[in-house]
Amino acid sequence: METPAGIVLTGFVAHSPGEHPVEKKADERAFVLQMLREELNDNSLSIVHTATGQPFIPGHSELFISVSHSNGWCALVLSRKAVGIDIQTFTSRLDRGMDYFVNKTEKAAFGDPPVLQQLYLTWCAKEAIYKQQEGRINDLKNDVTVFNLPSLSETTSPVSGIFSAAVNGTVCELLFWLDEEKALVVTA
Numbered sequence: 001m002e003t004p005a006g007i008v009l010t011g012f013v014a015h016s017p018g019e020h021p022v023e024k025k026a027d028e029r030a031f032v033l034q035m036l037r038e039e040l041n042d043n044s045l046s047i048v049h050t051a052t053g054q055p056f057i058p059g060h061s062e063l064f065i066s067v068s069h070s071n072g073w074c075a076l077v078l079s080r081k082a083v084g085i086d087i088q089t090f091t092s093r094l095d096r097g098m099d100y101f102v103n104k105t106e107k108a109a110f111g112d113p114p115v116l117q118q119l120y121l122t123w124c125a126k127e128a129i130y131k132q133q134e135g136r137i138n139d140l141k142n143d144v145t146v147f148n149l150p151s152l153s154e155t156t157s158p159v160s161g162i163f164s165a166a167v168n169g170t171v172c173e174l175l176f177w178l179d180e181e182k183a184l185v186v187t188a
Contacts, residue, residue, distance in 0.1 A: 003175055005186045006064075006079030009035045010087070013072045028069040032076050036065070039078065054134050066131050070182065077186050084132030084187045086124040094119050101126055103142050115152045117178055122146045124185035125165050125174050132187040133167070143168050152178075162188070 001008050013031045015024050029047075036057070037043050047055050047065065055065050066085040068075045075087040088094075098119055102110075110118055125146045130137055137143050148164040158179040165172055173188040 003186065003188075005083055005175055005188045006077050006081075007039060008085070008184075008186055009039060009076045009078075010184065011035055011074050013074060015072055024072070025069065028072070028074050032067050032069070032074050035074070035076055036078070050134075052135050054131075066128070066186075068127070068184075073182055075184055082132050082134075082187075084128035084130065085185070086127035086131070087182060087184045088120055088124055088127075089182045090116065090120065094123060101141050103145060105145050105147070109147065109149070117152045117183065118149050120183035121149055121163065121176055121178070121185060124176070124183050125163070128174065128185045128187050129165060129167055129172070137167070146174075 011031060013027050033047055037045050045057055048058055049055050055067050057063055057065060064079045064081060064083050066077050066083050068085050068087040070087050071089040073087050073089060075085050077083050077085040095116060101123055106122060126140050126144050129144050130140060144165055144167050146165045150161050160177045162173050162175055165174060175186045175188050177184045
């Protein structure tokens with residue numbers, strides 16, 4: 001799908017029961033490469049990584065790419081500017097680790113208890129921004145503050161929109177998509 005951030009591609013890889021995590025990751029990486037090749041209509045393309053782990057397409061320095069995987073779901077964004085993407089499937093564990101990534105300002109805005117989807121949008125936003133910044137964020141919890149999150153209830157209805165984050169004082173917009181099983185966030 002075409003967005004202000006660039007082209008966002010998503011898909012699902014069905015894994016075999018008992019498949020080893022290394023094999024799952026390899027399947028997901030192959031699927032992402034397949035999506036990229038189909039989108040750009042070039043079966044010779046490859047994805048390699050910089051020393052900091054940033055993916056790129058050799059021979060296409062005009063394109064920026066970001067990739068994410070979560071339990072079979074794969075997401076890829078192609079852009080003409082630095083970009084980040086994160087996809088996460090919902091589990092009941094994220095709220096137990098919220099003190100790791102949610103700062104005081106965000107926690108005050110969430111309400112008590114926080115809505116699980118807000119936690120996922122916050123985590124995905126911070127991961128996407130970290131990727132966009134090529135890892136140049138010292139303290140993800142406190143250097144990135146998410147705000148203007150949509151008012152959400154524990155819903156299973158698909159919803160999409162825009163919210164904001166401040167990265168060391170600079171405000172940026174993020175695009176999001178939520179459904180009954182996952183959250184996806186892309187830097188705009």
